[in-house]
Amino acid sequence: MRARPGGAPLVGRERELSALVGAALSGPGGLVLVPGEAGSGKTRLLDEVAARARAAGVRVLRGHAVPGAGPFRPVAEALAGAADPALAGDPRLAPFRAVLARVLPTWPAGARDPSPVDPVVVLGEALAELLAVVAGEGRVVVLLDDLHWADRDTLAVLEYLAGRLDGTGVPVVGSVRSDEAPPEGLAPLRRARVAVVELGRLDADDAGALAGRVLGGDVADDVRAHVVAAADGLPLLVEDLCARLVEDGAVTRRDGTWRAAGPLPTPVPEAFADAVAGRVAALDAADRDVVRVAALLGRDLPWDLVPLAAGTDAAAAATSLRRAVDARLLVAGPDGALRWRHALIDDAELAALTAPERSVLAARAARALDRHDPSGRDLAGPVLARVAELRARGVDPDRAAALLLRLAREHRAAGAPAAALAVLEQATALAGEAHRLPVAVERVEVLALSARTDEALAVGEHLLARADTPALALALARACVASERFEEAQRLLARAGDEDDPRVRALAAHVALGRGQAAEALRLAAPAADAADAGVPEAACEALEVIGRAHRRGDPERSAAAFRRAADLAERHGLTAYRVRALSELGVAHLFGVGDGEPLHRAAEVARDAGMLGTATMLEVQAVAVDNGRLGPVAAAVPAQACAERAGRLGLRGLRGQSLGFVARGRVFADRTSEVDALLTEAASLSANPVHTASARALATAHDRWLAGDLPAALPAYDEAVDLLRRAEGANPTPSWGERAVLRTAVDPGDPGPREELRDSDVLVQSLNRGALHLCDAVAAAGRGDDPGPDLAAADELLRHRPFFRHLMRCFLLEHTVLGDPVPVLHEVLAWSAGTAEVRLTRWCRERLRALGAPVPRPQRDLTDVPADLRALGVTGREMEVLRLVGDGLANPEIAARLQLSRRTVETHVGNLLAKTGASGRGELRSRLTP
Structure with missing residues (x-):
């Protein structure tokens, strides 16, 4: 024979191979499924795709799923060789470092995200970004074998990637069995946006050709017909039957042709299990025992566990495994690692054992592996899963439940709630009295983490109806607080044990605050805030958070102190x-x-x-x-767009809507108003509270009309924006309240309504609105003949930290005379906007200067580095060049020569500088250059 075991040539798969190689080398990316029966050659086909892709310079990442291996196993194996921890320093991966640690153990781990984001979506985003970084300027293809054994979380991530990778040029190709009931999670994957390359059985000609390639030479017609009929189109069985015919001496090679030496054996499909049983039976008793234990241990465990589980020494186990290789039960891979020659062999061997035999072997193996560390500390991942399964098979359900509970916690920490819940369902069925409550509490917490509060309550309250269990009641109450179901949380807290327990008090304080009972919240939270000393830092952090929120409006300093203390405490305790x-x-x-x-x-x-x-x-x-407010709406629209894209991919509809609102505002000020309506329409469709989006639309109209110089149209739009918020209880204290009040007051100083409404409202919690009120009061003071200076100074103190709003509202005040000469105000705005993309605000200031007949700085000179305080005085770029040379001590003739200007022009520039800065001479001019 020419073919090594498990390495049959690829015959009759030209169409499938062409499709998959095309996807790997030049396809648009996304997910490709390769369904086929067991033995149809799926793995062999992927081997060939990998070889051709590598030959073409494409990077190949390969992984495979195995039963009981835990969440994300095939993905983790595929990435293990490519995702060096050094990649964590890539800026594109910075947001995903801890997320990727779920599948890459060498990467830094992170915390659980309490926000309502599907962890599958987060991991899908992280994997898509990682694959893009790994691909770099080239291409990468991910090949995943045996997805029918993948866990539900892995399949959910692949379903997400099916759409996410489409168009990226990164293909993921996965093989899956089509001849058995699909696992839960595979059906949605098949319905997703995936390409399918079906791998059917070989026709008679291809099966005959494969037999000739495997045997290596001509094959007599009767032998070929026998192999074709027996294998029934499955390449694996063509290979297996050919090997068996040669091994048994049923065919021999004579005159270069393989011919029958006697009666040919029974066709393999019906006798496959018998063939495996025959190979096992040919081993001696000790070797059979090792092989059967290996079958119990599964397909992907370190073989160094076999001696321990089989109760033999390593040398004897190695000899038994060598004999299993010789018997074509096992095969050594290119890396020397052993695996079952085919999954059907493992299945056949387990099926051949009687239930009592499986139970006895499982109990013995479980005791041996568990004894490896009696506390179980070394058991983790696939080994932990297998020992739990062996304990269940070995009729030790309580120990199995304890191990499954630990496994579920591993899955939860890995961001795989579906896998955790599947394990907990098994643990629930097995748990005795000692583990029933811990398993139930874990189920409640995993369901709450998945935002499935109703299911968490159903699980927990079923047990609460049978017995008071304070720990479970507390877990249920925490789930209700997280979803803001305060009535139910309060009812559950009454059953959560000692009301003086810091955890109970902290949650009760949270409930009281959520129900608007700030004083009661503070009473409950105060003792819990010191819970860190009692070893309950989580309760202390929660209580301090309640204290900070309760004091936010009435005592901001005390509020901030509570939050700072909570942050420090949380950092100390991790x-x-x-x-x-x-x-x-x-x-x-x-x-x-x-x-x-x-x-x-x-x-x-x-x-x-x-x-x-x-x-x-x-x-x-x-x-x-x-x-x-700091950088201006045009600059802020850039990170807002990035937030909108991220929120959309994470399924955070509300956050995407908020982000699009900021993008729309930036478009108004950037003179891209044609994009605004579509942005706000989408934002409205995403927002749970359409009032804010409707107000944002009216505000966008107000800004647009004012920037266009249409004040009569801007005023009613401002009125509409605020009226919508006025009628919505609990609406955000947006700066639009202050903007409207300033503009209305400047236009009609005799109408105190806008400013008095602002004074009497609760929107003054926003410092911008407090600053706006001072500007309104300055106008009123000027109207009374009083000094507006104190109010203008107070407004400046509040607004200087948000220069965009300061300049915008000062521009509004130019409708009045309270600021005096408008030219310096306009120059100051232009000084701030120089180098920014605030196109329309800059244009508005220039047009106003022209209307006033004042000099307008030439735009190209705005690129010169002029300090903001000097630009605000109207100093131009050319004048700044002259000023710097004056500071260097140069006389006018030297400056003229240096800048290639006439002496008269330099004298004009120096005169302008003296007038604009108020300096008395060149010496004082030099002092203006001092930092």
């Missing part, structure tokens, strides 16, 4: 999720106050490093709100 929550609350204070948003950016960075992408996206959207 409670990443609580740290992010505390930092985000501090960031909200910056959002409404005068800070620069640094806590928001820091919280987002911590969240990204921990793999909490949903939370990170939410924080980034909040940071965009701060940047909108």
Whole structure:
């Protein structure tokens, strides 16, 4: 024979091979499924695809699924050789480092994301980005064998990648059995956007040709016909039958042709199990025992466990395994690792054992492996799963339940809730009295993590009806608090044990705050805030969060102190999720106050490093709100667009809608108004509260009309924007309230309505609205003949941290005379906007200067580096060049020569500089250059 065992030539697969190689070398990317019966040659076909792809310079990543291997096993194997931990430093992968640690053990681990983001979606995003980085400027193809054995979470990730990778040029090709009931999760995968390359049986001609290639020479017609009929078109069985015919001496080679030496054996498909049993029976008793234990251990465990499980020494086990290779039960791969020659052999051997035999072997193997470390600390992953299965088979259900509970917690930590729930279902069926409650609590927490609160309650309350179990009641209450079901949470807390328990008090405080009972929340939270000393830092962090939120409006300093304490406590105890929550609350204070948003950016960075992408996206959207005031709406639209794209991929509809609102605002100020309507229409379809989107649309109209110089149309649009918020209880205190009040007051100082409404409202929690009120009061003071200076100074103190809104509202005030000469105001706005993309605001200022007959800085000179304070005085780029040379001590003739100007022109520039800066001479001019 010419073919090594398991290495039959590829015959009759030209069409399928062409399709898969085309997908690997030049296809658009996405998922390709290769369904076929066991023995149809799926693995051999993928081997050939891999070889041809490598020959063409395509990087090949290969993995395979095996039963009981845990979540994401085939993906992890495929990436193991390509995803070096050094890649974690790639900026594109920064948000996904901890997420990728779920499948790449050498990468840094992260925390659980408390935001309602499907972990499968997050991992799918991470894998798509990683594959793009691995591909670089070339191509990469992922080949996954035996997906019929993949867990539900792996299949869900592949379903997501089917759409995500389409058009990226990164194909994922997976083989799957088509001759048995598909596992749960495979049906949705087949319905997804996937290409299918069906692998059917070989026809008679191809099967005969394959027999000749395997045997290596001509084959007599009767032998060929026998092999073709017996194999029934399955390449594996063609190979197996040919090997058996030669081994048994049923065919011999005479005159270069393989001919029958006597009666040919029974066809293989009907006798495959008998053939396997015959090979096993030919071994001696000790070798048979090792082979049967190996079958129990599964297809993907380290073979060094076999001696331990079989109760023999390593040398004897190695000899037995060698004999199993000789008997064509096992085969050595290119790397020397052993595997079953075909999965059917493993299945056939297990099926050949009686139930008592399986039970006895399983119990013995389980005891041996569990004894490897009696505490079970070394058991993890596939080994843990297999020992749990062996314990169940060996009639030790309580120990099996304990091990399955640990396995479920592993899956949960890996971001695989579906796999965790599947294991917990098994544990529930097996658990005795000792483990029934821990298993139920874990199910509740995994269901809550998956935002399946109703199911969590159904599971937990079924047990609560039979017995009071405080730990379970507390877990159910926590699930209800997370989903803001405060009535149910309070009812459950009454059954959660000691009301002085810090965990109970912290959750009760959260419930009270959620129901609007701030005083009661503070009473409950105060003792729990010191729970870290009692060894319950989570409760202390939660209580401090409640205290900070309860004091946010009435005592901002006390609020911030509570959040800072919570953040420090969480950092000390490694409670990443609580740290992010505390930092985000501090960031909200910056959002409404005068800070620069640094806590928001820091919280987002911590969240990204921990793999909490949903939370990170939410924080980034909040940071965009701060940047909108600091950098301007055009600049803020850039990160807003990135947030919208990320939120959309993560399924965060509300956050995508908020982000698109900021993008739309940026488009108005960037003079791209044709895009605004579509953006706001989509935002409205995504928002749970359409009031804010409707208000944003009216505000966009107000800005557009004002920037176009149409003040009469801008005013009613502003009225509409605020009226929508006025009628929505609990609406955000957006700066549009202050903008409207300033513009209305400047246009009609005699109407106190807008400013008094602002004064009496609760939107003054927003510092921009407080600054706007001071500007309105300055107009009123000027109307009374009083000094507006104090109010203008107070407004500047509040608004200087958000320069865009400061300049916008000062432009509104130019409808009045309270600011005096408008020219310096306009120059100051132009100084700020120089180098930005605030196209329309810059244009508005230039048009106003022209209307006033004032000099308008030439745009090209705005590119010169002029300090903001000097540009605000109207200093041009050319004048700045002259000023710097004056500072160097050069006289006018030297400056003229240096800049290639006439002496008279230089004298004019120096005169302008003296007038604009108010300097008395060249010496004082030089002082303006001092930092």
